[in-house]
Amino acid sequence: MAWRNLGRNRTRTVLAALGIVIGVISIASLGMAGAALQQQATSDLGSIGGDVTVASGADSASDGVTRAQVETLRDIVSDAEVVPQKSNSTTLTARNGEEARMSVTGVTNAAALYNLTNGDAPNRLASGALISNGTAETLDLELGDPVEYDGQIYRISGFLEESGGFGGGGGQLVLPISALSEQDGYDTVTVVAGNSDAATALADVIDSQFNEEDDEELRVSTFGSLDSLETFLNTLNYALLAIGAISLVVASVAILNVMLMSTVERRGEIGVLRAVGIRRGEVLRMILTEAALMGAVGGLIGALGSLLVGLVMFQLLTGDAMAVFNWSSSQYLLFGFAFAVVASVLSGVYPAWKAANDRPVDALRS
Amino acid sequence: MSVIELEDVIKRYQSGVETVEALKGVDFSADRGEMVTVIGPSGSGKSTMLNMIGLLDTPTEGHVHLDARDVTDFSEDELTEERRTGIGFVFQDFHLLPMLTAVENVELPSMWNTSVDRHDRAVELLRRVGLGDRLDHTPDQLSGGQQQRVAVARSLINEPDILLADEPTGNLDQDTGQTILEELTRLKEDENVAIVAVTHDDQMLDYTDTTVRIVDGVIQEVAQP
Ligand SMILES: Nc1ncnc2c1ncn2[C@@H]1O[C@H](COP(=O)(O)OP(=O)(O)O)[C@@H](O)[C@H]1O
Ligand SMILES: [Mg+2]
Numbered sequence: 001m002a003w004r005n006l007g008r009n010r011t012r013t014v015l016a017a018l019g020i021v022i023g024v025i026s027i028a029s030l031g032m033a034g035a036a037l038q039q040q041a042t043s044d045l046g047s048i049g050g051d052v053t054v055a056s057g058a059d060s061a062s063d064g065v066t067r068a069q070v071e072t073l074r075d076i077v078s079d080a081e082v083v084p085q086k087s088n089s090t091t092l093t094a095r096n097g098e099e100a101r102m103s104v105t106g107v108t109n110a111a112a113l114y115n116l117t118n119g120d121a122p123n124r125l126a127s128g129a130l131i132s133n134g135t136a137e138t139l140d141l142e143l144g145d146p147v148e149y150d151g152q153i154y155r156i157s158g159f160l161e162e163s164g165g166f167g168g169g170g171g172q173l174v175l176p177i178s179a180l181s182e183q184d185g186y187d188t189v190t191v192v193a194g195n196s197d198a199a200t201a202l203a204d205v206i207d208s209q210f211n212e213e214d215d216e217e218l219r220v221s222t223f224g225s226l227d228s229l230e231t232f233l234n235t236l237n238y239a240l241l242a243i244g245a246i247s248l249v250v251a252s253v254a255i256l257n258v259m260l261m262s263t264v265e266r267r268g269e270i271g272v273l274r275a276v277g278i279r280r281g282e283v284l285r286m287i288l289t290e291a292a293l294m295g296a297v298g299g300l301i302g303a304l305g306s307l308l309v310g311l312v313m314f315q316l317l318t319g320d321a322m323a324v325f326n327w328s329s330s331q332y333l334l335f336g337f338a339f340a341v342v343a344s345v346l347s348g349v350y351p352a353w354k355a356a357n358d359r360p361v362d363a364l365r366s
Numbered sequence: 367m368s369v370i371e372l373e374d375v376i377k378r379y380q381s382g383v384e385t386v387e388a389l390k391g392v393d394f395s396a397d398r399g400e401m402v403t404v405i406g407p408s409g410s411g412k413s414t415m416l417n418m419i420g421l422l423d424t425p426t427e428g429h430v431h432l433d434a435r436d437v438t439d440f441s442e443d444e445l446t447e448e449r450r451t452g453i454g455f456v457f458q459d460f461h462l463l464p465m466l467t468a469v470e471n472v473e474l475p476s477m478w479n480t481s482v483d484r485h486d487r488a489v490e491l492l493r494r495v496g497l498g499d500r501l502d503h504t505p506d507q508l509s510g511g512q513q514q515r516v517a518v519a520r521s522l523i524n525e526p527d528i529l530l531a532d533e534p535t536g537n538l539d540q541d542t543g544q545t546i547l548e549e550l551t552r553l554k555e556d557e558n559v560a561i562v563a564v565t566h567d568d569q570m571l572d573y574t575d576t577t578v579r580i581v582d583g584v585i586q587e588v589a590q591p
Contacts, residue, residue, distance in 0.1 A: 004465040272461040275422055276475040277450020277524070279443065361422045364457070 005290050009262060016258035017298040020344065023251030024302025024336040025309060027244025031332030032310040032324060034237030036317040039328070041233060051223065052191040052203045057216035064185025065218065069210070073189060076209055077202055081112045081192040086180035090149055090173065094139035102135055102171035104149060106180035112192050114174065119143055119158025125176045128157030135171030149179055199223070248339055251298075256347035259291055263355040270355050271363025280356040287352035288345055295344025299337040306333055367434065368395035369527045369560050370419055375428035377414050377583075388414040390583040391428070396560040396576075398527060401551065403574035404564045411583040412564040413532055419562055420453055420530045421445045433527065450475060454521025454559070456531040460513040462505040462520075468492060469501040472519045484523055491519035494556075495549055511542035518549060522557055529554075531563040535570065547573045 054073065056064050065084065074082045086106040093099050107113065110130060111123040117133050129147050136142075136159055146153045154175055191206070193199035199222045210217045263270065270283055310329060315321040324330060377389040388411045396402045396419075404412050417423040418430060421437065424445075429438045432448060440448065462471045470477075472488035492501055495515040505513055514534060521529050531550070535543030551573050554561050563570065571577060577589045 268461065269463055272455075272457070272463075273474070274446065275420070275449065275455050276520070277446055277453075278475070278478060279446050279450075282478045359423075361417050364422075364461075 005262070005266075005286075009265075012258055012261070013294060016254050017294055017301070019251040019254035020248075020295060020298025020340045021302040021305060023244075023248035023343075024299050024340050025305045026247040027241065027339060028303065028306035028332040028336035029309040029313070030240035030244040031237070031335065032306065032329040033313055033317075034233070034240045035326075035329035035332070036310075036314050036323075037236065038230075038233045039323065039326075040318045041229060050193050050195045050199050052193055052199050052206065053221050054189040054191065054206060055187065055219045055221075056185065057211065057218045059215045060217050062185055064183060064187055065189050066185050069218065070186065070189055072209070073191065073206065076205060077191055077193075080194070080198075080202060081109065083107060083109045083112050083190045083192065084177070084186040085113075085188050085190065086177060086183060087187045088180055092135075092139060092147055092173070094141070096140055098139055100135050100138055100171055102132070102173050104173045104175060104180065106175050106177040108177050110174055113190060115161040116158045117161050119156075122157070125174070126178075127154065127176060129154035130158045130160050130172075130174035131156055132171040132173075133159040133161065135173075138171075147173065149173070149175060152179060154179070244336075245339075248343055251340075252343040252347045255291060255294065255344050256350065258294075259287065259348045259351040260354075262290075263287060263351045267355070267358065267363045270358065271360045274358075274360035275364065283356040284352045287355055288348050291344045291348025291352070292341060295341040296337075298344070299340030302340060303333045303337045306336055367397070368431075369398050369433055370562075371395040371431040372415070372418055372425075373429040373431065375415075375418055375425040375430070377411075377418065377423070378426045388583055389418070389425070392418075392580070392583070392585055394419070394578065394585070396528070396562055398558050398560050399554060400575045401554055401561040401563065401573060402576045402578060403570055404562065404578045404580060405566070405571075406580040406586075410580050412580055414583075415580065416530055416532050416562065416564055419528070420455060421449050450479075451524060452527045454524070454526040454529040456514070456517050456521050456529065456534045458533040458536040460505070460510070460517045460537075462513055462516055464505050467502045467504055468497060468508065468516045471505070471516055472523055474520060475523050488519070488523060491522055492516070494553070495519050509542075510538050511545065514538060514542075514546055515549060518546065518553070522553060522559070525557070526559060529559045529561045531561065533564055533566065535565065535567045540569070543567060544569060 054065060056062065070082065070084050084107070088104045089102065090104050091099055091101045108125055109123045110125045114130060116130065122128070131141065131147065136156070141147070141156055143156055145156050147156060160172055160174065191202055193202045203220045203222045206218065207220045273283060274280070307324065310324040311321045314324045314329070372392055372394040375389055375392045376387065379386045379388055392415060394415065404415065406412050414423070418425055421430070421432070425438065429436055431437065432452060437445065437448060463474065466474065469485070469488050469492060472491060473484050476482060476484040489501060492498060495518055497512060497515055497519070500508060500512060505516070508516065529550070534550070535546055538546065547570055550561055550563070553559070575590065577591070579586045
């Protein structure tokens with residue numbers, strides 16, 4: 001019955017359902033866009049977000065972080081990994097004449113800092129070299145090939161995973177710390193805390209241990225900005241959802257309009273139903289069923305459309321289209337569908353109530 | 367015994383500041399198996415009276431008795447229930463639902479009542495009004511006379527005691543009107559219902575048991591030929 005009533009004015013029904021479809025697509029797509037951005041950003045930041053970086057402070061008398069300070073750091077942070085590094089930069093020349101300028105990091109415990117795409121990151125880097133895989137490609141280097149730094153030859157024992165968005169474009173060469181031994185102290189010391197909360201806590205401890213109000217021995221920094229980035233992403237997410245919600249409100253108004261028009265148009269018919277003994281509650285249910293059906297169909301089509309949009313979006317933003325099925329993003333498909341049904345039924349309530357309570361005599365006279 | 371009775375019914379309509387007294391103290395009754403025809407000039411209160419009998423509207427003063435029960439103060443939901451079980455309606459312009467087939471239109475008054483299946487009775491009623499071969503036609507595939515016969519079948523689906531018809535032949539040509547009247551007369555006897563029909567159609571008087579003339583909200587004469 002409800003189906004056929006909807007079928008009667010097809011164009012109108014289709015237009016209203018289209019409103020719902022667009023509403024659902026916008027709320028679900030915007031929600032998924034937020035989820036994709038968040039996933040992308042946190043995966044970029046994930047590895048460095050939990051690090052504390054310690055460097056020589058403005059008021060330090062020594063050049064770099066001293067060995068003594070590193071020992072003290074190890075004592076303070078107990079189980080967190082403390083990784084001293086020295087850094088420099090160099091230009092490598094390939095056999096084919098290609099040149100690449102890159103930063104050089106001397107480190108012993110390479111495993112604590114780097115992810116490798118190929119080869120092993122030793123926790124005691126003694127003789128080999130690690131190089132960014134992008135740079136390796138440019139220079140046509142393979143595992144076991146030699147690179148020269150400061151007159152010494154190192155053989156490549158692994159490729160570094162390119163650190164996406166942040167960390168910047170330049171290549172990196174990681175060498176044993178002995179390669180950069182001309183300076184005494186370390187340029188930076190990385191304390192691997194694991195996550196950004198722990199990093200912030202450790203940074204506070206280190207800061208209070210070494211520094212006074214007017215005497216900065218060590219400069220302690222974290223990617224605490226990650227927190228504010230997360231907050232920003234959340235806000236962005238809400239803003240996107242709010243825009244989606246507005247479009248659903250617009251869709252609801254469209255349904256309200258369609259349901260009102262169709263009940264006004266069918267006033268006489270509904271009067272007949274009431275005259276022949278159909279109860280008010282039954283008329284009410286019939287019209288609400290029509291609204292719910294419209295919402296369900298529109299919501300379903302909208303959810304399917306959003307899924308397509310989501311697949312494309314995740315492919316572009318995270319390079320993994322299937323990630324759209326993760327609950328963090330696929331939940332928006334469900335929300336969108338549920339919202340469509342609920343909004344449709346709610347917009348049907350007033351017209352249905354009005355039609356059901358119209359006195360049959362009045363309805364029949366018109 | 368009368369199946370329906372109006373007792374000194376007054377109906378006033380308030381339109382703006384003006385009050386129209388459409389019925390000015392009407393007494394009326396009809397029995398099972400009786401066909402009563404209500405005639406009178408336009409605006410004399412015929413439809414208003416039929417609405418009182420059909421429990422579609424309630425009197426301003428006076429009483430309505432259905433099967434010897436006073437239903438004057440029934441709630442809207444109680445009146446709906448009485449209409450469903452006891453009263454059938456045939457309207458001047460048929461009022462069939464356009465998206466339903468003939469047989470579905472006939473079943474309509476019982477459609478929400480899942481406890482009884484009226485399908486067989488609907489088919490049977492359509493056969494009796496001569497539409498056995500039009501069961502699955504929609505109203506736009508039927509002529510006016512056929513539509514009105516579907517409406518007559520619909521009015522009888524719940525085995526009512528009273529069948530009310532407001533100008534049932536008003537939108538039909540002479541011959542078609544006549545077949546509808548013959549149909550009603552036959553059904554009146556088969557189903558033992560009271561038929562109250564409003565008409566302008568003189569040929570209807572040939573089929574009626576009692577004629578009631580109403581003028582200006584007052585019953586002028588009751589004739590039993
Ligand atoms: N709902 C209403 N509101 C106001 N006046 C009405 C209403 N229904 C009927 N009337 C008035 O009551 C009188 C009787 O109307 P009606 O019963 O329809 O007459 P008939 O059916 O005999 O032509 C008319 O004057 C009409 O204008
Ligand atoms: Mg009338």
